[in-house]
Amino acid sequence: MGGALRRYCGPVVGVVSPLGWIMAGTVLALWVLGAVFDWREALVAALLGSILFVLAVGFILGRSSYAVKLDLSRTRVAVGDRAVGSVAVSNTSSKPLLPASLELPVGAATAIFHLPRLKPDQLHEDLFTIPTHRRAVIVVGPVRSVRADPLSLLRRQVFWTEPTDLYVHPRTVPLVGSAAGFIKDLEGLPTKDLSSADVSFHALRDYVPGDDRRHIHWKTTARTGKLMVRQFEETRRSHLAVALSTNTSEYGSDAEFELGVSVAGSIGLQAIREQRNLSVLTQDGPVRSETGRNLLDDMTRVEGRNQRLTAVDLARTTADSVPNASVVFFVVGPQVTPSQLRSAAASVPPGIRCIAIRCVSGQEPGRATIGDLTVLTLSDLSDLALILRKAAA
Structure with missing residues (x-):
């Protein structure tokens, strides 16, 4: 997750800040106006601006000799888990280094670490915590040292590490006991x-x-x-298909969509634990499901969007892509109508068990049937095992 990557210390980027470019343009314009119209005030202002630029150069000159290590204790966590990391900096030169600042981009935000005066070979370490309130792939790093003048006209950045991806996986629940047995019983239907x-x-x-x-x-x-x-x-061989609708118009809120992602992930993980063939699909295509890590990594990247393809279209794609499935789970939002669910089930070949799980906020877990389709209602992920037991009853 990083190391003493001194080979990345060379590049100097972004020396002139946006404010610096504005200042440079203003100074140039003042020099031209002062020279053309013999405007002394403009010439004095241009001279002062030029002096500020010369002074700013002195603040960014010099070289720092650091060994920087970015370490994340875990690169994969679930929503709500603690994601902790550290930045360790040591002075690799033979002379003391003056206090400085390090910047660590974390997603769209930037954390700033203030380095004290470091003696030769002295090590300084800072710990940090990354919020994991939402499912996301967060890019952490690269760590960069920054030299800038007080007015931030010039800004010198040097990269010391490579960026690291932090996967905030969706929440999942284990399906044990009769819930896991229910999924097992669905397999191998003659x-x-x-x-x-x-x-x-x-x-x-x-x-x-x-x-x-x-x-x-x-x-x-x-x-x-x-x-x-x-x-x-x-x-029918042991093959489970999970069709997760990512059409946000079928969900009433972001929480319902996130619940759907968690439901699909939980069912998929249970199938992988039982070493069953698994296919997970969305309107945007198949999701990797060779291992639990691949599944959760891809589920982390799943994005909901308002689109033309509906849950019915997804069901047809699933039937074409996984014709040998023994059971298909449709994970949908509350805006999918009973007639759409009936159409989705009708697109699946006969002999394949179909179950729809509607993710609805604020409703009690329930079970209903639409023809041969079993429809389960879920409002809390912790009730997933319960409704699967109801489906087995």
Whole structure:
């Protein structure tokens, strides 16, 4: 998460500040006006401005020899968790260094650390805490030292570390007990498609050329006097699909949308813990779900926006992208109507279990059905396991 990256100490950027450019333009204009119109007051003002610039140069000259280390105790936290870091600075020169300031960009904000006078090889460390009230990817750093004159006409910055990404993951809850068992029970649902090789035995039939002889049922063959083979039902493999609608027009508030992200993340993590195939999709495309870290990292970057694609469009995309799913979860907002939910469920191939979770603020957890679709209502993430148990009842 950083180190004594002295190779980044060389670049000098942004020497003239915006105020400095304004001042420079004003001084130049005063010199021209004073020379053209013999305006002494303008010449005196231009001279004073030029002197200020010369004095400002003295404040930014000089070189600092620092070893700077930016360290975040964790680069991945959940919303509401403490994100703590430190900036350690040591003097690597043979001479004492005067007091200075270090700046640490944290997202859109900037933290300022004041360095005391450092003796050779002396180490100074500052701790800081980053607020994690909202889901976000926060860029922390790079640490930079700043030299500037009192009027901030000139400003010299030197970068000492590389930036580090801090992932503030959505809140998730573990699904244990009957809630986890419910998700497990949804897997491997048999279909009406018959197969000559699968794990779900269905019936016996006459042998036909080309059948695998390993499936001959010898006891029945001996009793009937003719070759009989086992016939199987195809089963849907353990594959969970989670379709999270990111259309903000379907949610009543930011809190409802964040609840939807947390619900999708919690269900996805449970599937990964059980080593089940998982696909997570939004209107903007698939979300990585190979590991729990990949899933939460991508869920952190999910953004809601008002768009043309609705939850029904997302359901159709999910059906096309994951045709072999055994169960599909639709995570939507309260503005999605029952008719839209019915259309979403109708776009999924027969034999796939469909469950819709409506994220609604201020309502008691509930369960309803629309045709073959189970509709669960959720207002608090802590009730997710409860409503899944209700769906299993």
